[in-house]
Amino acid sequence: MSSTRTGLLLVCLAGVLWGTGGLALEILRDHSPLSVLMVSAYRMLVAALALLVASVVLRRGPRLLALVRAYPGRSVAVGLGTAAYQALYFGSVTTAGVTVATVVSLGLAPVLLAVVDLVRARHRTVTRGTLRLALVLGAALSGLVLVSAASGSGAAVGTRPVVGLLLAVACGCVYAATTALGSTVLTSADADPLALTTVATTAGAVGLVPVALVGGGPFVTSDPVALGTLGYLGLFTMALAYGLFYTGLRTTRSGAAVVATLLEPVTAAVAAAVVLGERLGLAGVIGSVLILTAVAGLDEPGA
Template identity: 55%
Template sequence: MVGQAQAVAAPRHHEQSHLRGLVEVAGASVLWGTGGLALQLIREHEPMSPITISAWRMATAAVVLLLALLALRRGPELVHLARTRPRQLLVVGVGTAAYQGFYFVSVTQVGVAVSTVVSLGLAPVLLTVVESVRQRRAPTPGRLAVLATALLGLVLVSVAGHASSTGPDPVLGVVLAVASGTTYALTALAGGSISRETSPLVLTSGMTLVGAAVLLPLLAVVDGPRVSADPVALAWLAYLGVLTMALAYVLLYSGLRVVAPSTAVTASLVEPVTAAVVAAVVLSESLGPAAVAGIVLVLLAVAGLGRPSAAAGPVLPDPGR
């Protein structure tokens, strides 16, 4: 009887952990979705390049997380991670810096709509294929329906919100967007693997340290001011670093402990939805019928990910159980 009860309780616990992880990834995506507004407000007060802002965002997160580790006396855990998993940590840190850089440059070449659709849309497709090959079976109809719904919603939200956006070199922009989406998928895959063996706080601390080491040297070659004394710009830079980087990635890696990478990147499509809603509320930008339909489709798809039979990947056991 005890064995039967445990057998029944285990799948239920896995499902509860899956839902918790899905909420954490969606929470991270909501925070990321506010980043565009913060970047815009910074550039209104200080004309920094997006790469410069990204570098300080990463560096701010690294400092805050290191202080948190020291306060919690968990610094040795970061040293242990760097010694035992140096390659994986480098992949996650460099990958995170790279896919953001590819995306920002892609936007300048082909516009926001195409960059967002290609980069964010490619990642869940690639990871769904990878997981299907690993499991040696095709995705279930439910998973394919969720993925198709999410991608259609992404297209509607992105194109409706940025229909007039263009760029000087569309071919280069699309190539960079593909590079961003591919790097994002690979980074999520690597992060999902290492997150099951270490604390999300420790992993995010190591990732931001590596990312800052990659991005800060670029300040020597980018155009525009490299620092700012404007208090508003500094406040929004702190917001980007603390909330949209440090907190958001702790949530992401916590979610990846129990949610498959393809599920996580599909749920991250909440990011452009959040950006559209924030722009409508704060900047009074209108949401047309297509954008509203896209928002509804993305939210329905993310809600569908809560069903294990329709999740865009396997339901993983909780490593902490």
């Protein structure tokens, strides 16, 4: 298997792990009154602690220090960007609803990064690769709209749709910029994905925890299910998922990587249908197939 295909597979696995986060959040909220912002802060904090321990155990300390010395601003910016687009997304959900937040934020990012990829490749004319990329993006975004509409059909619409829309646009822009920035760090030198994930997650936790504390309590929970779910969110949907994502990003274009992460809403919809009994519906099935087809199309030459 080529390095590009391996990288794309790792990014896809990251998207699947991220897709289980919504279900985990629903379980946690059934057992604890922690706010979504506080849950996000715990998620990043658990991930940061786990990654720091892993770096020590695997003796990656020198690489971590080397990355901080070589790219201190970029590494911290990736972490703060990660924390920022999570907060912006949750803010969009509460003000505009799940569908608008998901479609706009996740839909805008691959379009922006596809344009960046085309500019970097300096395509002066329309080529077969350009047309294939347009088809991949079209299928992915169409599928995203259908899946999001199907999964969000029963959700309440936010009371401030304009504010929510602006937050979703900001989320998509920050997500795209963070992914592109992380890609430049990984490809500009022999950077270690574990080191970048550790530094970025730690910076994100340092930035997000104070914001969550200012947002108000409750700040802690003693429920064992909630604690276990927080552990899962931090270890699997954050530490492991971002480790896979940044490892895959070394050999995968940032635009293709973001399209591949659209497996997140597909996984979330399927998990909700299997575990919570929510009906995916015809639109959701068609949308899932379109996204899977688009991801498969990324493996074609020139896509």
